[in-house]
Amino acid sequence: MTQRRSYGGTRSAENACPGSPGERAVDHPWHAALLDVVMWTLKPLREKIVPEAHGRVVEIGVGTGMNFPYYRDIESLHGIEPDPHMLRRARARADRLRLPVELTQAGAEALPYDDASFDTAVVTWVLCTIPDAEAAVREVARVLRPGGRMLFVEHVRSRYTLAGRVQDALTPAWSKLSGGCRLNRDSVDLIRSAAFGNVEARPCGRQTWTIFPICRGSAIRGG
Numbered sequence: 050m051t052q053r054r055s056y057g058g059t060r061s062a063e064n065a066c067p068g069s070p071g072e073r074a075v076d077h078p079w080h081a082a083l084l085d086v087v088m089w090t091l092k093p094l095r096e097k098i099v100p101e102a103h104g105r106v107v108e109i110g111v112g113t114g115m116n117f118p119y120y121r122d123i124e125s126l127h128g129i130e131p132d133p134h135m136l137r138r139a140r141a142r143a144d145r146l147r148l149p150v151e152l153t154q155a156g157a158e159a160l161p162y163d164d165a166s167f168d169t170a171v172v173t174w175v176l177c178t179i180p181d182a183e184a185a186v187r188e189v190a191r192v193l194r195p196g197g198r199m200l201f202v203e204h205v206r207s208r209y210t211l212a213g214r215v216q217d218a219l220t221p222a223w224s225k226l227s228g229g230c231r232l233n234r235d236s237v238d239l240i241r242s243a244a245f246g247n248v249e250a251r252p253c254g255r256q257t258w259t260i261f262p263i264c265r266g267s268a269i270r271g272g
């Protein structure tokens with residue numbers, strides 16, 4: 050697998066988000082430190098989704114590597130993550146698990162991989178945070194082979210008017226606290242309108258009286 054770019058350099062270059070529009074800095078030490086605690090309740094969903102990955106796998110926005118323990122029988126694993134604080138934790142987790150994963154500091158808007166390089170892309174709770182999520186989804190389609198599968202789980206915009214409005218109102222403050230996460234983004238709609246055919250999405254868990262309705266599913270890259 051050829052990587053299109055490599056990202057080393059000084060500390061300030063390290064904290065830029067390679068691949069993001071304007072290569073803006075992604076630098077959230079507190080978010081990285083708290084992520085495992087904040088997201089621990091989502092373990093049962095990871096256990097269901099991640100083992101479905103097969104072949105050559107790319108994970109987008111690996112965070113601290115919370116999905117790593119659930120990969121089974123895959124040929125290879127590549128992951129990207131723009132935030133150096135997340136990446137350091139992900140590397141340590143991969144070492145502890147003796148998981149041979151190739152991690153690259155990059156943003157999903159310009160993935161450092163050739164076209165059609167992967168059989169599966171794993172995208173978990175990340176489209177909400179990516180500044181240009183449409184570009185990211187197009188990039189995921191590009192690096193998947195025709196017939197390749199994106200597995201995703203995302204929190205989405207509520208289909209209930211009141212909850213949607215609460216999401217709209219809270220998003221500016223929430224985004225500041227949570228490393229850029231937009232509560233009100235409809236990530237599944239975004240996947241549907243990108244270069245994917247055959248998108249299967251189903252709500253999971255509580256959908257009413259919550260500002261974190263979750264949807265999981267898969268999307269097949271058209272030929």
Ligand SMILES: C[S@@+](CC[C@H](N)C(=O)[O-])C[C@H]1O[C@@H](n2cnc3c(N)ncnc32)[C@H](O)[C@@H]1O
Binds near residue numbers: 112130135157
């Ligand atoms: C809520 S965390 C989820 C992490 C991981 N996917 C998981 O399931 O635990 C969102 C992640 O998206 C990453 N992120 C932010 N901007 C990104 C970008 N432009 N491309 C890829 N990932 C990005 C953040 O650094 C963070 O690690």
